Each structure stands twice: as structure tokens, then as C-alpha cells.
Amino acid sequence: xxxKDAAAFLCRNSGALVDAETPELxxxxxxxxxxxxxxxxxxxxxxxxxxxxxxxxxxxxHLDNCKSLxxxxxxxxxxxxxxxxxxxxGSAARCAICRAAANAPxxxxxxxxxxxxxxxxxxxxxxxxxxx
Amino acid sequence: MIVADRKPFEEILDILGDAExxxxxACNTCVTVCLVGxxxxxxxxxxxxxxxxxxxxxxxxxxxxxxxxxxxxEFLDALTEDxxxxxxxxxxxxxxxxxxxxxxxxxRRIAPAVNTTFLGATDVPGRWPCGGSQEGNCEVDKETPxxxxxxxxxxxxxxxxxxxxxxxxxxxxxxxxxxxxxxxIVEEVFAGDPEVSE
Numbered sequence: 001x002x003x004k005d006a007a008a009f010l011c012r013n014s015g016a017l018v019d020a021e022t023p024e025l026x027x028x029x030x031x032x033x034x035x036x037x038x039x040x041x042x043x044x045x046x047x048x049x050x051x052x053x054x055x056x057x058x059x060x061x062h063l064d065n066c067k068s069l070x071x072x073x074x075x076x077x078x079x080x081x082x083x084x085x086x087x088x089x090g091s092a093a094r095c096a097i098c099r100a101a102a103n104a105p106x107x108x109x110x111x112x113x114x115x116x117x118x119x120x121x122x123x124x125x126x127x128x129x130x131x132x
Numbered sequence: 133m134i135v136a137d138r139k140p141f142e143e144i145l146d147i148l149g150d151a152e153x154x155x156x157x158a159c160n161t162c163v164t165v166c167l168v169g170x171x172x173x174x175x176x177x178x179x180x181x182x183x184x185x186x187x188x189x190x191x192x193x194x195x196x197x198x199x200x201x202x203x204x205x206e207f208l209d210a211l212t213e214d215x216x217x218x219x220x221x222x223x224x225x226x227x228x229x230x231x232x233x234x235x236x237x238x239x240r241r242i243a244p245a246v247n248t249t250f251l252g253a254t255d256v257p258g259r260w261p262c263g264g265s266q267e268g269n270c271e272v273d274k275e276t277p278x279x280x281x282x283x284x285x286x287x288x289x290x291x292x293x294x295x296x297x298x299x300x301x302x303x304x305x306x307x308x309x310x311x312x313x314x315x316x317i318v319e320e321v322f323a324g325d326p327e328v329s330e
Contacts, residue, residue, distance in 0.1 A: 043172065046179040050186070085176060088141040089184040 001027035002116075007053040009044065011037040013067060015059025017102035025108055029057070037061060037097075038071025045082035049093040055116065056082075056095040059108065065101055072099065133162035133253070134226040136169060136246040141180060147243045148220060152191065154181060155218035156245070157211065157233075158198035159225035165254065169224030169246050171198045177224065177245060202229025208236050215240045 002008065006029035010016040016033045019026055030053070034040060037060025048056045058079055060072045079095045086093055096115035100108040139147075148154060156178040164170030178194045185192040197214055199207045202225035211233065215221055220241040223230045227248040234242040250272070265271060265278030268285075287293045 041172075043175050043179065046176060046183065050179055050182050085180055086183065089180040090187050091183050092187075093183075 001025070002029035002055060002057070002112075004028045004030075005053060006030070006055040006057065007032065007048040007051070008057045008059060009034050009037070009040050009048075011035075011058075011060045011071075014061040014065070014100045014102055015098075015108070018059070018100045018105050018108045021102075022105040022108070025105065025112060026057075026059075029055075036068060036071050037066075037075040038068050040075055040078060042078045042082045042085065045079065045095045046085060049086065049091060049095075054093045056093070057112065057115065058095070058097045059100050059111075060097060062099045062101055062107075072097075133165055133251070134228070134248060135166045135250050135252045136163050136226050136248045138168055138173065138177070138224075138246050139244070141184075144177070144181075144222065144245055145184070148181075148222070151219035151241075152193065153217060153219045154178075154192060154194045155214045155221040156181070156194060156196050157202070157214070157221055157223050157225070158196070159200075159202045159223070159229055160198055161201050161203075163224060163226055163246060166252075169226075171196075174198065174224045174245075177222070199225075202226075203232050205232065205236060208233060211237070 001024060006027075008015070008019075008026050008029045008031050010019055010031055010033045012033050012035060015037070016031075019031065030048075032044075037058055040058050040060075045056050045058075058075050060066070060075045063072050066072050076097050079097045082095045086095070098108060098111035098115050100111060156174045158164070158171045158174035159169050160171065163173075167173065174196055178196045181192065181194050195214055195218065197211070199210060201207050202223060211221070215237055218240075220243055221233070222243055222245040223233060224245045225233075226246065227244065230242055230244045234240075265281050266274075268278055268281045270276035270278050284293070284296065287295060
């Protein structure tokens with residue numbers, strides 16, 4: 001479960017739908033629903049960190065389950081760029097991307113667990129997501 | 133267009149020193165096209181500076197603005213208010229822009245946030261070629277084919293390499309702006325309109 005120091009950008013075609021059914025997965029994170037995971041820019045991720053988030057998660061569609069051919073790939077590249085800029089800036093905050101589908105909350109649980117574990121190892125206060 | 137690379141963040145921090153009021157000024161022309169110094173990249177740099185200050189427990193203020201061109205005096209008046217406020221202005225424009233802004237504002241501290249690298253045209257988005265080649269490839273990036281070498285090889289292939297030895301005549305600039313006001317009327321569009329055809 002994510003704490004108050006987390007922010008989540010949710011694709012309305014996947015992440016937002018999973019969150020509506022199983023809100024406990026994202027816990028107390030601040031949610032922002034976006035039209036598509038590919039619409040997230042590096043600047044959105046950095047602004048979330050500027051606003052106090054230590055963990056920023058983008059919840060987008062699976063590669064083969066997305067209305068866009070490249071949105072999830074683009075989101076992944078932007079998350080990587082944001083992390084590189086955060087490292088440069090000396091910040092311990094980190095961004096991660098999780099892939100999810102509206103009808104498979106277990107996917108999001110697993111993806112969050114995998115994405116946040118390395119963040120936790122770098123000193124974030126984010127807790128590891130455990131299976132319900 | 134002029135192509136640039138952003139300076140390493142550590143170098144930018146060294147330039148800024150103890151400055152507390154920082155203006156990050158973007159240029160909307162060449163460096164915007166090469167995705168290094170436009171509004172978006174300036175906003176990313178400004179955000180990085182704020183995050184770095186938060187981590188270091190420092191209080192700084194960072195403003196952002198953008199000009200159509202830093203290398204054109206007529207646009208520089210828009211900087212005046214922000215320049216008076218700032219301890220230092222970080223320009224994401226090329227060296228030409230940084231120099232002109234410094235010349236026009238000799239009492240203000242203007243610093244470059246990018247390294248100006250070369251002149252290049254857009255090959256595909258995100259890739260910009262330049263001159264200078266070795267074994268058919270760019271001197272700067274050995275993976276990039278040299279555009280000039282391609283021209284030579286293409287002419288060779290067409291049996292036209294002798295054309296490279298022909299001196300080109302001096303360009304006739306008379307039809308350009310130097311020849312005075314230009315006017316082109318498409319008769320079939322304005323037929324019968326006495327104001328246009330006069």
C-alpha cells in the first residue's frame with residue numbers, strides 16, 4: 001500500500017478502473033487520472049516530486065492491451081528520463097511504471113510490488129505491497 | 133539550425149553558486165527544435181533546480197520565461213523585469229543568444245545552460261547531422277552517415293561527379309528582398325478585382 005508521500009498517474013482505460021474496484025492497492029497516494037498513460041510527460045513526474053511525492057507511479061495499460069500502439073512504451077521512456085533527472089538533482093524520490101488491466105487487479109498488485117521494491121531499497125518510505 | 137546539448141547538472145550548479153533567485157529563460161527557436169532548450173526543457177531544468185534545493189534544504193526561487201529568439205534584440209525587452217529580479221539568468225539558448233543578452237544587459241549575470249555544438253538540419257526527429265567525415269561517416273558520431281559523402285557517392289553513381297568541379301555562378305539576389313518589394317498575383321484568383329490588379 002502506498003503512503004501519503006506517493007502520487008499515482010492513472011490511465012483512465014486501465015489504472016483508474018482497477019483503482020475504482022480495489023482502491024486499497026494505491027492506498028493514500030494522490031491520484032491523477034489521465035486520458036492515456038502516453039500523455040504523461042517527464043515534467044508531470046518532476047512536478048509531483050516538487051509537490052512532495054517520494055514515489056510516483058504511472059499505472060498504464062499492458063503493451064498488447066492498449067488502445068495506442070506506443071503509449072506504454074513512451075510512458076516507460078519518460079519514467080526512465082524522469083528518474084535520470086532526479087538522480088542528477090540528488091533526489092531520493094523515484095518514479096515507476098506499472099502495467100494493469102481493468103479486470104485484473106492482481107496484475108497491479110504484483111506490478112506495484114515489483115516496481116516499488118527497488119524504490120524502497122533506495123530509501124523511500126513506500127511500503128512493499130503485499131498480497132491481500 | 134544550431135544544435136546544442138544541455139550542460140551537466142553539476143556544471144550548472146557550479147555556475148549558479150549561491151544564487152537564490154534564478155531565471156531560466158528558454159529560446160523558442162533552434163534549441164527548441166533540437167529538444168534541448170525550449171520551454172519544456174527549461175521547465176525540466178527549473179524543476180530539477182527546485183528539487184535539488186529541497187533536498188539540500190536551501191530556499192531558492194526559480195522563474196521561467198521564454199523568448200522567440202535570444203539572438204534578436206527586438207525580443208530582449210521582454211526580459212527586463214525578470215532580469216532585474218534575478219541574481220542570475222540561466223539561458224537555454226545557444227551561445228549566440230547568451231552573448232547578445234549579455235551585451236545588451238552588461239550589468240546582469242547571464243550564464244549558459246547548454247553547450248552549443250554544431251549547425252545541423254533535422255534528419256529525423258531526434259537526429260541532426262553535421263559536416264566533417266571519415267570513411268563515409270560523421271566525425272562526431274561514427275554511426276551517422278555523412279550527408280556530404282552521400283552527395284558525392286550519389287553523383288558518382290549517376291556518372292555526374294564532374295559536376296562537383298564546376299564553379300557555380302554568383303547567386304542572383306535580385307528577386308530576393310534586395311530587389312525591393314515583391315509582389316505575385318495569381319490572376320485567375322483576383323480576376324476582375326481592380327484593387328488587386330493595379
